[in-house]
Amino acid sequence: MPDHQFSPATGISAKAVAAGLLTALVGYASSVAVVIHGLTAVGASMEQVISGLVLVGFSMGLVAMGLSLHRRKPISIAWTTPGMALLAATGPVEGGFSAAVGAFVVTGLLIVVVGLWSPLGRWVGAIPKPLANAMLAGILLKLCLAPFLAVGQAPGVALLVLATWAVVGRVARLYAVPAAVAVALGAMVLEAPGGGALSGMVWPSVALIEPRFTWEAMVGIALPLFVVTMASQNIPGLAVLATYNYAPPTRPIFLATGAASAVTALAGAPTVNLAAITAALCASPDADPNPARRWQAAFVGGMGYVLFAALAGVTATMVTRSPPVLIEAVAGLALVGAFGGALMGAVQEEDKRTAALVTLLVTASGLSFGGIGSAFWGLLLGGAMHLLHHRPAVLRPAE
Template sequence: MNMLRSLSLSHVTAGFVAVLVGFTSSVVIILQAAESAGATPEQVSSWIWALGLGMGITSAGLSFYYREPVLTAWSTPGAALLVTSLAGVSLPEATGAFVFSAVLIVIAGYTGWFERMLHHIPQSLAAAMLAGILFEFGLNAFVSLQGNLLLVGIMLMTYLLCRRLLPRYAILMVLVVGVALAAIQGQLHWGGVALKLAEPVWVTPAFSWPVLISVGLPLFIVTMTSQNVPGLAVMRANGYRTPLSPVLTATGLTTLILAPFGGFAFNLAAITAAICMGDEAGENRRTRYLAAVCAGGVYILVGLFGATVVALFAAFPKAFVVALAGLALLGTIGNSLHAALAEPDEREAALITFLVTVSGLSLFGIGSAFWGIVIGVAARLLLQAFREGSRTRT
């Protein structure tokens, strides 16, 4: 009852926007990954069922348990990896690789070694990495003006006016105005939408050492470095101290259970989590976990209706989704940059972290968010050594 009394329209809106942004931005990669493994249309629908159900249960369950916004997601870099690495691999062998990766995640969570390692990341660098991750989304919101000036321009004006007059409902008003204008312009395409429940399809895992090493191990590494590291940074940058190890264990176990149905990898969300943690997700930060609970509920609906929801989200014009994501994240980007650059002694290392993350650098199949932290920490240690050396000489 207390939860229902605390629930507000801001929580529901933030949860829906988080799912909308997360789903539309990467569902095509998921479909490509399933097809690369030779999945049938029924199995592709099962993948959406498993992923939606897994994200929904973990997001709502963990957020409700910890009373902090813990939003999970599928591993988008992991899906991109699968697109290129599953050629010639059977679906049972691919499923075996998903199970292997899940076991490694459970071990990392249960032993706590991954969380202990991440405790050494300074707050300023975590904030800089978060700003770098989200920077492209903010930038693309304004780039989209070029292709759809009227729609995006009115959405931007709505955001600015509501930030002044109705700050708690700014994103909700942007969502409503954007959908209405897109409908008037005929940019909403409902032709492919048909109500249909998804049906789970079991695939018995097959374990092949070459596939486990070439697919399962890289999937584990990419999920941990390119998803869970940024996901933790988002939480810490927003002041939430949810213990990481139990969350990792929960996502690993969820993957273990749902892998035979297509749930290839679950992890902490970063970009969409930021939407559920910012000011737009509720005035009271102690109740913002309800935004993640709402997102979990939407994800469960996504899973249950599988292909129907794929078509539904595909109905929105790309410019609308890009602009909505960028405007929803503006506050988080600004706060993260402020936290990253606030301390003069750490400003240069934080700036390096930010720039490396923005650069899109990819080495050994690992994305720029991880390398931003690695290079930023190395720069910070080096600069600290120089400063201490200078003090010693003086």
């Protein structure tokens, strides 16, 4: 049913409010460990992690509230979980966290350019989908192995977390990762009696960070982060909305998310984009039978993210003080679904499978050359393999 046939919205929908709160809870609890792990991997201090969480909460929330209210469509906004996994796989960069912040700023500006200049968006869309999916799968592979590697280092807690994820996922898949996160945090608190896990907790605050624009960070972080955000978040997010017959104009979405990302990056906040995984919670009939009232779910979800910003100090303190292997395990569980989808998208087309596998393997290898991370080299070498087997018509010899 096209948008113009939606019946007018009247009143506040209790179902939409409940769906919005669920969206914020699931979106935050399922992947906040990935965000914290990604920021610390590129050199963020505790204060900088908290600052980033505060600002990204406001960024996601306010942009979602503004777009959904203005357009009267369930436009959900999220942080780039695959992008944070990219940071975790990349590790420290020359220039420290300031260089990573510079890359965040450039990524936001590139998204703004997509909103202003459509050819850039078409170029990103022209990257063969198997290669984009393969790069994402290579980025996620190491993190998705972590839950099972953790069994060898902390068998008791790791097996409990895995069992919780498996059992809850059998009953209610949506709650599997939040339940595993709750068990992991509970185990950490029990191992630090007397509130030791939260002693010395840093309260939410914002710390401005002077960005550094280095070649290594631009090529190793900004470019792959932009591609991953567009290919794995924004494009699928638009597809989810289209599934439920919503077709919002992309220009204001890209301008708002790109500008918000570029500005909040100066306080360490990661990139924000259209929600992909949780978008269906707000756009489906479960949010409200009347499609014209589902925008309220995205609006309330945005309010939830703003409220979660106040918990940045508690969240960052607990996560960063828990055993690293445990946090990697929880983060890995949160990304298993995304890894499966990316892997399937990478190998489905037989004629592009070899190039996709080259992209995946090079990305997963952790190859670093000239200070540039493996995601770039994976996409470059996989692209070269793709061109070798799929030369443009103008390059083919005459028959």
